[in-house]
Amino acid sequence: MNSFLQNIGILRDLLDLSLAILIVSRLARLLKGVLALRILAILSGLVALHLLARFFSLQTVRLIVDLILASSVVGLAVIFQTDIRRAFATLARSRTEKDVEMSDVIDELVFAVAGLAQKKIGALIVIERAISVDSYLAVGTDIDAKVTSELISSIFLPYSPIHDGAVIIQHGKLTKAGCFLPLTQNLEVSKSLGTRHRAAIGLTELVDAVVVVVSEETGTASVIVAGKKTDVIDMPSLGKTLRRLVEPRWLK
Ligand SMILES: Nc1ncnc2c1ncn2[C@@H]1O[C@H](COP(=O)(O)OP(=O)(O)OP(=O)(O)O)[C@@H](O)[C@H]1O
Numbered sequence: 315m316n317s318f319l320q321n322i323g324i325l326r327d328l329l330d331l332s333l334a335i336l337i338v339s340r341l342a343r344l345l346k347g348v349l350a351l352r353i354l355a356i357l358s359g360l361v362a363l364h365l366l367a368r369f370f371s372l373q374t375v376r377l378i379v380d381l382i383l384a385s386s387v388v389g390l391a392v393i394f395q396t397d398i399r400r401a402f403a404t405l406a407r408s409r410t411e412k413d414v415e416m417s418d419v420i421d422e423l424v425f426a427v428a429g430l431a432q433k434k435i436g437a438l439i440v441i442e443r444a445i446s447v448d449s450y451l452a453v454g455t456d457i458d459a460k461v462t463s464e465l466i467s468s469i470f471l472p473y474s475p476i477h478d479g480a481v482i483i484q485h486g487k488l489t490k491a492g493c494f495l496p497l498t499q500n501l502e503v504s505k506s507l508g509t510r511h512r513a514a515i516g517l518t519e520l521v522d523a524v525v526v527v528v529s530e531e532t533g534t535a536s537v538i539v540a541g542k543k544t545d546v547i548d549m550p551s552l553g554k555t556l557r558r559l560v561e562p563r564w565l566k
Pocket residue numbers: 436437438477478479480493494495496497507508509510511512513528529530531532
């Protein structure tokens with residue numbers, strides 16, 4: 315009887331250790347290409363494992379699972395830092411400020427984009443939303459002017475001294491031009507895209523800004539949000555998209 319119980323004990327320890335090794339190797343593999351939904355699945359799996367380990371008194375498995383669960387708080391804060399910052403920035407924003415007439419801003423912008431696209435003049439226009447873009451901009455010239463289609467178009471004319479780089483719209487005003495943005499490091503971005511598009515993708519991977527790009531090569535306009543590029547079919551649909559994305563409170 316004694317030796318039977320001893321054998322059961324050894325088997326349980328073996329099961330405990332094998333499960334512990336399996337968990338660590340699987341987690342290491344999963345965390346490589348992590349996605350929000352995957353994280354949720356992993357966390358649910360870990361909680362289930364914790365309960366199972368408790369039920370079967372698997373001490374090593376329980377120790378590892380508990381350690382991973384405890385340290386996942388820090389991991390989640392790092393992975394979702396942009397979303398957390400966005401949520402705080404939105405909360406912190408006062409709701410009593412007067413709305414800027416954002417409809418006019420978008421109309422002017424769409425008119426400028428239509429003209430630039432028709433003439434195949436490259437352009438890069440950043441519309442800041444809840445998160446400030448300031449710390450991601452290099453060089454550039456301060457402007458602080460009303461957004462008009464004439465101003466945007468003239469900035470991007472090839473002989474303009476500030477046609478290179480991006481124009482920035484903050485709080486409904488054109489605040490800067492000739493700004494250089496961080497390029498995307500994402501290897502999955504198509505190799506056919508040049509630096510103008512890579513800059514737009516790079517910035518929107520870091521902040522929640524909306525970026526409009528006009529391609530010099532094709533005359534196509536596209537809207538880039540959260541690192542995703544969507545080509546504009548026609549100018550009315552660009553206006554509609556921008557109205558949907560740029561809520562008035564983000565332009566205050
Ligand atoms: N880091 C950057 N930030 C902002 N603008 C940039 C940056 N790098 C390049 N640009 C702009 O992009 C222009 C070069 O565009 P390039 O032809 O490489 O890009 P593209 O995505 O292929 O665009 P296009 O379709 O207009 O050719 C530069 O002249 C400059 O104005």
